[in-house]
Amino acid sequence: MNTKQKGTTAERDLIHMLQDANWAAFRAAGSGSSRYPCPDIIAGNSMRKVAIEVKATKEKRKYFPKQEIEDLKTFAFQFGSEAWVGIKFQGKGWFFFSLEDLKETKGGFSIGLDDAQLKGFTFDELVKS
């Protein structure tokens, strides 16, 4: 699988996990290609709405272009939702991060598996927090 396919599979998995947890969850059409930025996944229940940028990686650290995080922030502010980054680290599973927990790098942001224990939310923590 190439990176794009891996991302799509991860998105689909996460949507099913959210739906199994009784959230409404869906992929936004035109995510990544629209004039108005749109995150990969949007989910909600009667109490909360979340916008999630989704990644799958074999590496121990994931990098984000600055624009991608800015777009997520902009969308979440306008839509009125929380903003999360969800990363499936191969062999380690899913971790979810608030944008303020991302580390600023020269060209953008990054988050690593070493940050997951301290700052990452597991899926159960995400949906129950």
Place this chain on the structure above:
Amino acid sequence: MNTKQKGTTAERDLIHMLQDANWAAFRAAGSGSSRYPCPDIIAGNSMRKVAIEVKATKEKRKYFPKQEIEDLKTFAFQFGSEAWVGIKFQGKGWFFFSLEDLKETKGGFSIGLDDAQLKGFTFDELVKS
């Protein structure tokens, strides 16, 4: 244009109208084809979230299969949003209806241009109500 193309054009128009009114608005991917029902358009701002089933018609009355309205109701309840039907009547423009204002028919529901004046919301009324 066939019915499906007309529907897609209407959806795109409505998304732009919502975005111009400073709402985040997008089409849900897999709308109409997913195991979990998903409406045509979802939009929100810091105060409100709306799920909209979108139609365009040349006729004076539009009919909805019962399942389509049930699916919209189910989604909106689970997602925690308002549920609306948005119809673009050719030559008359957009009207938006609450589900309780649809008329029950034998096989589902209907709403007509004759209902629009009394029960329909214009676009401005929808985004400002």
